[in-house]
Amino acid sequence: MIRKNKKAVTILALATTIVASSFAALPVFAQGGPQTVNWTREDVSKIELNNSNTIPYFDVSKLPKMAPGYHMWDTWPLLDRDGNIATYKGWKVIFCLSAPNNLLPGKVHDVATIRYFYSKNGQDWTFGGEFFPEGTAIGQRQWAGSAMLDGDEIHAFYTATGRQTEDHLTYEQRIATATGKIVADSNGVHFENWGPHRVILEPDGKYYETLDQANHGEAGGYAFRDPMWFKDPKTGKEYLLFEGMSGGAVGDRQFKPEYAGSAQYLQQNPVPPSAVHQNGNIGIAEVSSDLSTFKLLPPVIEANFVNEELERPHIVVKDKKYYLFTDTHVSKYAEGLHGPEGMYGFVSDTLIGGYKPLNGSGLVLANPTNNPYQAYSWLVTPKLNVVSFAQFGDLNGMSVGEIGNQPPEWQFKHFGGTLAPTVKLSIKGDHTEIEKILPQGWIK
Known part of the structure; x- marks a missing residue:
């Protein structure tokens, strides 16, 4: 996915490479709660692409364009209140971020709008148009979110950017919501009777970095987005998961040895000073039963000194275990670490606390090395069908950063801007593998 993030112009004035003994007694600014889990540098060092996690090559230019006249990318299904794929009068619905297809790929996030599709079989989709009435959403544009159906009321959650x-x-990114009514007949689905849109969550500066903190001194990226509905089947409590960044300005951050992993790993793999810019986390907020209040909780997972962008977090419950998934880019890792454009995951016996990386490293799905940017923004449905969008294909070694320098015709040819083939995932305990590849847009 294309994001505009501020890049550090200088490195913090840390004179020497970070080593374990340097930080044993230093305080840590805005660390996570007592059950916040670290995704460590040692975990990431175990990443290895193999047949169980590598998606087969596909040609992005040959995929049918599902939204006439539009690019589409981040996609999510309509859920019921329990978190299952919702069906209303026989119809399933998916939502996506979209932009006119005459825009260059690097510009689509500047005008992103949520649009939707509907289907009887969860495979063949009809384009429905804009989700919200024009001009009613908060923000200059909308980034990813989720939608929950309760009776005939639809509760939409999205990023107001x-x-x-x-x-x-x-x-600036804030999490917003609006409630409307779903209407369906034999001809399709539409939405009406929308109530007022309102902001429900903003970063607190303690657990979650504010835009002012991100802009203070040598800033890296900034994120407070991607709200995903989740109901805990064990307790009945309801939540929103979201992508955030650990609170505090970059100059206030201090290293903790547990960010790296074991003492032996840290001794053998000193942490470079520039890693201070990576402070991605996965946040969670508790939702009241009437959906009127949303309470920020400490992050579920932090990737301090590891990764700066843990996008679109979501949870699937299987065999009484919680499987937490997130996406990140190859370019978002701290110096000294390497990981593919991929989907990553963690497993725990409890919703908060206890998470361990799946497959040892966290890597669940990756693009093939000969087409490293072919798909992105993976989302696992309750039936373990993984949807994503076709990103950039057949770059022949070119980096994503070089795409914007190419002629427009070249950029359009190499950008998918539509749904990618669905991946069927298999999960057993703390191990995952690709079971098979299904058709484009398959969620049934």
Whole structure:
């Protein structure tokens, strides 16, 4: 996925490489709660692509364009209140971020709008148009979210990016919601009777970095987005998961040995000073039963000094275990670490606390090395069908950063902008593997 993030212009004034003994007694700013789990540098060092996690090559240019006249990318299904794929009067619904297909790929996030499709069989989709009435959503544009159906009421959660009052494009991110009504007949699905949109969550500066903190000093990226509905089947409590970043300005961050992993690993693999810019986390908020209040909780997982972007977090419960998935880019790892454009996952016996990386490293799905950017923004449905979108294909060694320098015709040819083939995932305990590849858009 294409994001505009501020890049550090200088490295923190740390004179020497970080070693374990340097930080044993230093305080840590805004660390996670007592059950927050670290995804460590040692975990990431175990990443290995193999047949069980590598998606087969596909040609992005040959995939049918599902949204006439539009690019589409981040996609999510309509869920019922228990978190299952919802069916309303025989119809299933999916939502996606979209932008007119005459825009260059690098510009689509600047005008992103949520649109939707509906289907009887969960495979053949009809384009429905814009989700919200034009001009009613909060922000300059909408980024990813989720939608929950309760009776005939639909509760939409989304990322409100930028502020309408600004006369230029801005990147502040807040989590917003609106409630409407779903209407369906033999001809299809539409939405009406929307109530007012309202902001329900903003970063607190303690557990979750604010935009002001991100802009203070040598800033890296910034994220407070991607709300995903989740109901805990064990307790009945309801939550929103989201992508955040650990609180505090970069100059306030201190290294903790547990960010690296074992003492032996840290001794053999000193942490470079520039890793201070990586502070991605997966946040969670508790939702009241009437959906009126949303309480920020400490993050579930932090990737301090490891990775700066843990996108679109979501949970699937299987065999009484919680499987937490997230996506990240190859470019978001800290110096000294390497991981593919892929989906990563963790497993725990409890919703909060106890998470361990799946497959030892966390890697669940990766693009093939000969087409490393072919898909992105994976999301696992309750039936373990994984949807994503076709990103950039057949770059022949070119990096994503070089795409914007190519002629428009070249960029359009190499950008998918539509759903990728669905991946069927198999999970056994703390191990996952690709079971088979299904058709494009298959969620049934």
